[in-house]
Amino acid sequence: MTNGIYWLWLATRPRCSARFxxxxxxxxxxxxxxxxxxxxxxxxxxxxxxxxxDSLMEKDLTVAQHIEETCRKQDIQIVTLEDERYPQLLREIPDPPLVLYVRGTLPDFTDRVSVSIVGTRKCTRYGKQAAWHFAGNLAQRGVIIVSGMAIGIDGTANRAAIEAGGETVAVLGCGVDVCYPWQHKQLMDDIMQHGAVISEYPPGTEPKGTHFPVRNRIITGLGKGTLIVEAPKKSGALISADLALEQGRDVFAVPGDINRPSSAGCNARIRQGAAELVQEPADILAQYQLTDSRIQRKLQPVKQASIQEMPREKERKKLLRRLEGSEEERTVWCAVHDGQETVDAIVEKTGLPAASVLTALTMLEVGQYIAATESGYQAAADVEL
Structure with missing residues (x-):
């Protein structure tokens, strides 16, 4: 019996948290x-x-053996807390995951700068541009970019790191063989070519709302610092910022428009002194150049530059799918795209009967033009009318 079996057994004990x-x-x-x-x-x-x-007295190893066999068949690496590949930064948090499931190549975090980038799903173009600018420039200079592969700021940060030729890690709230959100299948594949997707949840685990606040401690735990790019006052990104502070990590924030609710959380944390204001990647690089000679040789200050544009519009349009559907479906999709997440909100926005809205939503889900999430419906990012 391999020692890994016992790690898997312990990690799958019901109600036994990583801290316990x-x-x-x-x-x-x-x-x-x-x-x-x-x-x-x-x-x-x-x-x-x-x-x-009762959980600890259940000595059956069948589940652990099944997980081990599944990982072997799917080429999923199992990295336990005692494994030398396990990032030391993550070991230092109060509740490190006992097991990491890894697809791709887990970067060597030893003597490397790593920055976690988080933000809202409902980001503005300004937020996406800022995430692209910071993640891309930091990745170009050898910084490992860690994020959550979610729609919005997280996925933008992962993508920017890849486009810059750097390394990136995405921490999932589901199994590493499950793509969530489904719109990011290509992004997930690309991350595995330029880093890794990781999770503490066994293969086959579906995403649940309760998983994401728990996985956030891993995102912040893998970073020497956490950058909040855009976040409203109540958001998971601010929970991540609090976790980073509890873990003794640096917290940075990009200031935003005082009239935009999506920037209210970042601006408030800066005002409270809970996050350091940063305007350029050089601000973050300077923080770590002072602490490690190896990093100082590897990283050079970024010259002040305007926010980089994301991939050119012509290239982006090649990846878009045209929405094939009725006029009602197109109307409903536009309402979801504009931020109406619930059936009631869509009915009010479109003026359509509730029954028509429900039918349209069903058809749009079947066509993968929208997805149902914990908070409501989200429009696919790769769709055009």
Whole structure:
């Protein structure tokens, strides 16, 4: 029996968080020792309830063996907390994942600068341009860009790093064999060619709303600093910023238009002193050139430049799909594209009967022109009318 089996067994214990399992590892020394322990050996463990106890007393290794076999067949790497490939930065957070599932090539974070870039899904063109500018310029200078591959700022940061010829890592809230959002299938494939997609969730795990706040600690944990590009006052990006501060990491923020709600979170964090204002990639590079001679030799200051344009419009249009559907479907798609996420909002925006809206939404989902998310409907980014 390989030692990895016991790591997989421990990582899949229901209701046993990474932090709780970390306490068990401190007590017992290894996952195998935890697996072999009898019930009485757990009785004085803090925060141990009946559900956790029953979970730890379940010694069946079938699930772990199935995960291991699935990973072997799908060429998914299993990197455990004791593996030398496991990033040291991530080991240092209070609740590091016990296991990372990896597709692609996990960059060597040793003596490298890594920056996590986060922001809202409903970003403006300004936000996308800023994410492209920072991620691209940092990646060109050897910085590993970490993000979440989500629609909006995250996916833009991953893509910009690739286009700049750099390395990037996407942390998923699902299995690494599941593409979410589905619109980013090509991006996911490209990330694996220029870095890695990783997750703490086993292969086949579907995305759930509860997964994403948990995975955010990995995004920030892999970065020496976290950059918030654009975020409203209530957003997952600000939760990530708080996690980064708790982890003792630097937090940077790009200032935004005071009249735009999408910039309110960044501006507030800057005002509160919870994030350092940055206007150019050189601001972030300067922060780390002072701390490591190897980094200083590798990275050179970026000259002040205007925000880079994203891929040319002609090239972008080649990738677009034309929406084939009825006039009602086109009307509904436009409403979703304009930010109407719920059925009620779409009905109010379009003036169409609710039954017609529901029918159109169903057809648009079948055609993959929209996707249903936790917050409502989102329009596919590769569609034109």
């Amino acid at each position: 399992c970390g306490h068990l590892l401190e007590r017992f020394g290894s996952p195998e020792a935890i697996w072999r322990a009898e019930q009485q050996e757990f009785e004085d463990i803090p925060r141990l309830n009946k559900v956790k106890m």
